[in-house]
Amino acid sequence: MPQWIAAALALMLTVGAALAHEPRPGPNGGKLVDAGTRYHAELVTTGTTEVVVHMSDANDRPIPSDGFRANAILVVNGQTIRFPLQPAGGSRLVGIAPVPVPAGARGAVQITSPQGATAQARF
Amino acid sequence: MKAAVTTRVSLLILILAALCLAVMVPSGPSRAHEGHDHGAPPPPVSTTIAPRADASSEEFEIVLVARDGRLQVFLDTFRGNEPVQDATIEIDGPEGTVKAEPDGTGSYGVAAPWIAQPGDYALAITVQARGTVDVLTASLTIPAPVAASPPAAGRWAAFVDGVLAADLRSRAAEGGMAVYGALAIAFATGFCAALLLRRRPAAAAVLLAFALVASDGARAAPPSGAAPGPAAAVAARDIAQRFPDGALFVPKATQRILAIRTLFTEERTYPRSVELPGRVIPDPNRAGYVQASVAGRLAPPPGGFPRLGARVTAGDVLALVQPAINATDATTQQLQARELEQQMTLVERRLERLRQIQSVVARAQIEDAELELAGLRLRRANLDRAPREPERLVAPVSGVVASVQAIAGQIADPGTAIYLIIDPDALWVEALSFEVRALAAEASGRLAEGGALSLVYRGSGLADRNQAVPIQFGIEGKAGALRPGQLLTVLARSTEERRGIALPRTAVVRGANGQSIVYAHTNAERFVPLEIRVEPLDGDRVLAVSGVEPGRRIVVQGAELLNQVR
Numbered sequence: 001m002p003q004w005i006a007a008a009l010a011l012m013l014t015v016g017a018a019l020a021h022e023p024r025p026g027p028n029g030g031k032l033v034d035a036g037t038r039y040h041a042e043l044v045t046t047g048t049t050e051v052v053v054h055m056s057d058a059n060d061r062p063i064p065s066d067g068f069r070a071n072a073i074l075v076v077n078g079q080t081i082r083f084p085l086q087p088a089g090g091s092r093l094v095g096i097a098p099v100p101v102p103a104g105a106r107g108a109v110q111i112t113s114p115q116g117a118t119a120q121a122r123f
Numbered sequence: 124m125k126a127a128v129t130t131r132v133s134l135l136i137l138i139l140a141a142l143c144l145a146v147m148v149p150s151g152p153s154r155a156h157e158g159h160d161h162g163a164p165p166p167p168v169s170t171t172i173a174p175r176a177d178a179s180s181e182e183f184e185i186v187l188v189a190r191d192g193r194l195q196v197f198l199d200t201f202r203g204n205e206p207v208q209d210a211t212i213e214i215d216g217p218e219g220t221v222k223a224e225p226d227g228t229g230s231y232g233v234a235a236p237w238i239a240q241p242g243d244y245a246l247a248i249t250v251q252a253r254g255t256v257d258v259l260t261a262s263l264t265i266p267a268p269v270a271a272s273p274p275a276a277g278r279w280a281a282f283v284d285g286v287l288a289a290d291l292r293s294r295a296a297e298g299g300m301a302v303y304g305a306l307a308i309a310f311a312t313g314f315c316a317a318l319l320l321r322r323r324p325a326a327a328a329v330l331l332a333f334a335l336v337a338s339d340g341a342r343a344a345p346p347s348g349a350a351p352g353p354a355a356a357v358a359a360r361d362i363a364q365r366f367p368d369g370a371l372f373v374p375k376a377t378q379r380i381l382a383i384r385t386l387f388t389e390e391r392t393y394p395r396s397v398e399l400p401g402r403v404i405p406d407p408n409r410a411g412y413v414q415a416s417v418a419g420r421l422a423p424p425p426g427g428f429p430r431l432g433a434r435v436t437a438g439d440v441l442a443l444v445q446p447a448i449n450a451t452d453a454t455t456q457q458l459q460a461r462e463l464e465q466q467m468t469l470v471e472r473r474l475e476r477l478r479q480i481q482s483v484v485a486r487a488q489i490e491d492a493e494l495e496l497a498g499l500r501l502r503r504a505n506l507d508r509a510p511r512e513p514e515r516l517v518a519p520v521s522g523v524v525a526s527v528q529a530i531a532g533q534i535a536d537p538g539t540a541i542y543l544i545i546d547p548d549a550l551w552v553e554a555l556s557f558e559v560r561a562l563a564a565e566a567s568g569r570l571a572e573g574g575a576l577s578l579v580y581r582g583s584g585l586a587d588r589n590q591a592v593p594i595q596f597g598i599e600g601k602a603g604a605l606r607p608g609q610l611l612t613v614l615a616r617s618t619e620e621r622r623g624i625a626l627p628r629t630a631v632v633r634g635a636n637g638q639s640i641v642y643a644h645t646n647a648e649r650f651v652p653l654e655i656r657v658e659p660l661d662g663d664r665v666l667a668v669s670g671v672e673p674g675r676r677i678v679v680q681g682a683e684l685l686n687q688v689r
Contacts, residue, residue, distance in 0.1 A: 036245075036262075073215055073247050075256045080213070080249045082220065108247040108258045110215060118245040120260040 023123065028054050031104070035111055036119025039063070043109065043123045045074075045101040053085055053093040053109055053121075062091035067114030070095070074107030085109070172361040172374070174238070176246065176261035177647035183207065183250050185259055186375045186647045187214075188361070189238040196223045196231040197375035198250060202387040202676065204644060206230075206379060210252030217244055229379055241267035363688045371642070371650040371688050378648070384680035385644045388624045390673045393666055394563060394616040396659045399594070401554035401568065401613040403605050406597075409549035411519035413542035415535040419444035422513060428529045429542075436521045441542055442529050443513040456506060463503045470496045522546035525607070550598055550605055552578055554613040555591035563616040566596055567662035570611045573628075575662030578613065614661050623658070623666040630679040631657055631665060632686045641667070642685050644676040650685055653677075 026032030026042030030052075035041040042054040051072060055065050070085035070093045077099075085095035093111075108122045173190040179201050186197040194214070198207045212223040212231050223231035237244070244263045249256065361374035373383070415421075422443040429435055448456075474492040477484055526543040535541060552568055562583075568576035578596035585592065596613065598605075626641065634640040639657055642650045655670030671677060678685060 071215065073249060073258050075249075075258060078256055080251070080256055080258070082215070106258065108260045110245055110247055110260075118243070120245045120247060120262070122258065122260040 026054065027060075028052075030054070031123050032056075032060070033121045033123055034058075035109070035121035036117070038117075039111065039113075039119055039121075041109060041111065041121040043105075043107075043121070045103050045105045047100055047102050049097045049100050051083075051085070051095050051097050051101055052088075053095075053111075055091045055093065055111075065089075065091050065093050068093055069112045071110045072097075072107065073110070074101055074105050076101055076105060080107075172372075174263060174265050175648075176263040178248065178259040178261040179647060180257045180259055182255055182257050183252070183259065184647050185212075185248055185250065185261070187246065187248075187261060187263060188375075189235065189263060189265060192234065192236055192238065194223070194233050194235040194238065195226070196233065196248075197379075198231065198252070199375070199378075202385065204378065204383055204385045204676070207250075207252050210250055212251075213249040215247040215249070230375070238263075238265055241265045365688050369652050370645075371652075371685060372648055373650060373685065373688065374648055378681075381681040381684045383644075383678055383685065385676040386626065386630070386679045388626075388667075388671060388673050388675050388677055390622055390624055392620050392622050393625060393660055395619040395621050396614045396661060396666075397556075397560060397562070397617050398659050399554035399556050399613040399615055401552045401596075401611050403607050403609040403611065404551050404553045404595075405525075405545045405607050406549035406551050409520055409546040410522065410525075411544050412540040413441055413516050413518065413544065414538060414540055415444045415514060415516060416537055417444060417446045417514055418534065418536055419446040419514065421445075421529055421531060421533045421535050421541070423529075423531050424515075428527065428531075429524050431524055431527050433524045434522070435518045435524060435544060437518055439518045440515050441518055441524075442516040442535075444516060444535055445513045447534065460503065460506055463499055463506065467496065467499045467503065470499060516541065518542070518544055520544055520546065522549075545607060547605070548601075550607065551581065552576070552596040552598060552611065552613060554594045554596065554615070555589065556583070556594050556615075557591045559592065560615075561618045562594070563618060566613055566615040568596075568598075568611045568613050569662040570609070576605075576611070577662075580615070614659055616661075621658075621666070621668070623660075623668045624671055624673065625660055625664045626657070626667050626671075626677060627664055627679045630677055630682050631655070632682050634686075640686075641671060642678040642682055643671070644678060650678065 023031050023033045026044075028042055028044050030042045030044035032040060032042040035055075038058060040056045040058065040060055042056070044052040044054065051074070053070060053072075054062065055068060056062050065087040068087055071082065072085055072095055073080060073082050074097065075081075076097070079099075081098055081101075083095045083097050085093040088094035106123060108120055111119045111121065113119065173188050175186060175188045177184070177186045179185070182201055184199050184201045184204070188195040188197070196212055196214075198210050198212065199205060200207060206229050208225070208229060210231075214221050214223060214233060216235065217237050218235075221233050221235075223233040226232040242265055244265070246261050246263055248259045248261060250259065251257075361376065363371060363373040363377045365371050373381075422445055424440040424443055429439075429441055435441065470492055474489070474496060477489045477492055481489070522544040523546070524542055525545040526540075528539065528541050562580055564580045566578040566580060568578050570576070577599040579599055581595040581597050583592055583594040594613075594615070596615075630641050631639050632641070634652060634654070638654050640652045641655055643653050645651050653671055655667045657665040657667050660666040
């Protein structure tokens with residue numbers, strides 16, 4: 001009997017709460033996805049060549065983008081475009097695409113944190 | 124009283140142990156936070172397989188395998204698991220963008236010298252194939268070799284597997300290890316105390332001695348056999364294996380060899396099917412018997428008797444029957460012949476006399492006598508010939524000789540079938556229904572050896588036969604190698620309907636316990652058996668009514684081969 005109680009207790013404690021999140025609308029009008037285990041990233045494309053990624057932590061609180069580097073690989077009109085993103089104040093990483101990027105573009109962003117760890121976000 | 128105290132103490136100790144476990148063992152779902160694409164990534168399968176990463180989108184599924192300084196890339200369609208051969212694949216990795224080239228074996232390859240360095244690598248894979256462009260992300264972890272890890276961690280690795288050790292290492296680096304160490308020591312001490320309390324000092328001593336020896340032994344000897352280091356021995360080829368929970372790890376290379384294909388399940392409404400026992404019969408309009416109408420001796424036609432299986436056309440002479448004449452008939456014939464000859468002589472004489480007195484008799488009298496004589500001669504000639512003229516047996520329909528009873532010289536009775544001619548392209552199926560049902564026009568048949576036929580309802584009898592009503596179906600399209608009399612199961616559609624997921628019969632296999640199972644393709648290289656309940660649908664498919672839900676990828680080709688993986 002006591003063994004059963006102990007086992008049940010152990011089971012309750014080991015079941016974690018956090019599950020993988022699906023892409024969802026972000027606070028800045030873009031698509032918010034998880035980037036690795038520690039960050040969330042929101043991609044905002046508005047039909048211009050400017051592409052913005054807003055960085056936040058696992059609880060969706062914005063974090064300063066200083067020191068981050070990122071590389072975007074987006075699919076526009078059936079073509080793949082690649083361009084870097086730079087910190088632009090606040091939680092923003094901004095890059096200029098070679099062609100205008102429509103809203104809701106698909107692709108991926110590779111993010112390198114100030115500590116050198118890499119994370120990816122797929123939109 | 125003392126017993127109660129010890130019970131309470133041991134309960135306390137066990138709870139403490141559970142807490143230790145809870146803190147130390149990494150919990151599954153929270154680890155699943157990485158990856159994101161399609162639920163939890165598979166747990167590490169074995170330490171001897173090459174490091175790998177997989178990713179999937181709605182279109183594609185990709186697996187990257189790191190081996191010998193190269194990345195091998197397997198690209199398949201997500202829904203069907205079909206290899207995609209003509210794709211352009213670019214990988215954005217630690218050394219910029221590189222293009223993977225087809226390696227001639229259905230996969231792609233790219234040089235990746237960076238995989239020699241342990242670490243986590245984020246890879247973005249751009250796939251351009253079948254008119255679409257897709258970007259997938261994958262994280263490739265190259266584990267550190269055991270020799271390079273610090274000695275303390277190495278000792279831990281002897282007790283736990285590489286991943287847990289890595290996790291402990293990271294926790295140790297964060298400085299929390301002292302707490303765990305203290306907890307573990309507290310647990311061990313408590314356990315020994317409990318044993319002492321229960322008056323089992325010998326057991327406690329043994330345990331202590333064992334702990335000391337184990338810690339020393341682990342420091343002295345590197346782990347061998349049971350738990351080799353992650354990068355210690357990567358086999359030249361990954362092999363498929365089964366986990367204790369029944370799930371399978373099947374490397375992409377093996378999936379290609381076994382030609383594993385999947386079906387994306389969808390729920391639909393299907394007519395309910397009724398299974399009826401049936402057998403193949405010849406189409407009555409395109410089959411026929413050849414029988415003699417008189418008793419006689421069989422003789423071969425000019426080309427010989429057609430052999431079994433020969434193709435004949437309607438009107439071909441298949442045999443000759445020489446009518447047999449018995450003694451009575453022969454006597455009667457002789458009698459007739461004599462009578463005719465006698466009459467002929469009389470008429471000849473009369474004609475002669477009439478010709479001598481031509482001038483005084485009417486011309487008509489001479490002509491009458493001439494006609495009478497001609498008639499008698501014809502009858503006499505027929506009498507000679509008639510019994511010797513054989514009967515020609517001709518094929519009533521075009522088709523194939525299905526059975527032959529003909530032997531030269533045999534006496535054929537009228538009514539016995541000498542030949543059976545069947546057109547193999549015109550066969551029907553007759554099924555027996557034990558209850559009267561409203562059936563739809565379409566049906567299908569399943570042969571014992573696994574083939575399927577498309578059938579169309581022709582009609583049903585009302586007369587009872589063996590307590591059942593015969594129902595006839597025509598066979599649509601090519602019947603293939605069927606023979607009349609062959610048994611089959613007819614799946615007739617009734618007018619009732621029901622919802623479910625249609626699966627090919629090849630998808631359903633027997634599990635080790637005898638239950639019907641299908642394999643679901645959950646991750647790129649992982650297959651999970653699902654118990655299902657099926658009902659008959661048609662010759663090729665069954666209807667899964669429970670156990671599988673829409674939107675899953677079910678193995679429809681190669682399931683039997685997967686089932687053999689141990």
